[in-house]
Amino acid sequence: MKPGPGTYRTGGKVYASVLGLLSERPPLVSVIPLSGRYIPKPADVVIGTVTDVQGTFWLLDIGAPRWAPLHMTGTPWQVEIGETDRFLRVGDAVVVQVESLEATGRIGVTMNGEGLGKLEGGTIVRISPARIPRVVGRNGSMIATIRQHTGAEVVVGQNGRVWVGGSPEAIHRVSEVLRIIEANAQHSGLTERVESYLLATMPTDVRGSEPPPVEHAHRDAPPRVLDSAEPDEEAVDAEDDTPNTIEPGEQ
């Protein structure tokens, strides 16, 4: 077996280099990390905040090891050189998609595409990127439950940032739910648990009447969730930990 991601080979043996779960898919042995910063993958939809404005591009903090440049041509707007700050300023939040990853570590992102754009108002909640598949749920079941019971707008970034818009009350409840999911990601029956929490905390004046369907025309980024391609879900339950440390592997 060959050493895959999260491993290294020395002296004819393969060892884990990160804390995670063992994955043996011939011909590769790899370790799927349980923690750590967001590592960008092409086509990931992520939420970032502007950290720097230059003449032709913005730098975005997407929680990755590096800041990601968003070039003015990668936006749906007609931007003149030197006028970038008329569109986005430091601190603004955006939904973008990872377009290219270079060997130097440079992360190219674009704002051209469905569901991408600037985020107005709302709050960004940060959770571990490894927990995002649980927030989305199977076929988006979890996120649908959250939207239905809170009436909030929710945009999930693969980088572990979740943007929540709506009434302060709705934002608070969604934040609480995200905290519950993050703390209990390894347990099963999470959707039911979240649902019961949401029903128990339903504000009295709204109880009974179904929350209105989420449809907000004013935003250029309609709530949209990209289901992660990852085979997560049960992964954490598997508990066959290859705890970070050396795990003398096969040749």
Next chain:
Amino acid sequence: MGSVGAKEVPVLLSPEGLRIDGRKLDELRAIRLQVGTLHNADGSAFVEWGANKVMAAVYGPREVHPRHLQQNNKAVIQCKYNMAAFAVDERKRPGLDRRSQEISKVIGEAFESVVFAEEYPRTSIDIYIEVLQANAGTRCAGLVAASLALADAGIPMVDLLPAVAVGKVAGKIALDLKKEEDNFGEADLPMALVPQSGRLVLLQMEGHMTEEELSRALDLGVQGCREIYEKMKRALRERYSTGPVGGSS
């Protein structure tokens, strides 16, 4: 260091061969390791080791500050060891001093030799070690805490880095000195081990030892490191075990 109330040297070794706190010569102090104690950091750990209390936080890989330290082919590792003013009996003057700079440097360099820094070019991995309560051996406790925090931050490494000090107390080689033994003992030899390769990546010495004593001290230290290594692995497993259902909600 500093003046300890008593003028005379305490009895460091009883006639039965037990140390000031009742330990045997090759016995570690009680150690409690907790991973993931801080929410804001990418990785963190809290270590209670005897009367030492040390917190470590790791951020990164992230953008390098200051910019000129950036390396095009690998991540830079920046380590900051700091001791709180209230960590010792007599108030420690806060801030940078020669001692903390030295410790930051040797710990940072120890990690440089185990972290796969080439995987994250032009970034920085920042390690912060805060000593909240000190009782000899804080650099080793700090190193262990930082190593767990790095693992918690998902940073690729050759291995965890257990560390321990060996010293010479009342003429005998002893593992893991506590404060009185460090103050009144004859030598102190902190070390950090890469269990995977058996290499030492930190080794310092204060005091005097014969060649024969040094070699025995090294053997004892390596043995102590391996013991700590097992505790470190257990602490990491605990963090991610499924554990009892419950918690919040």
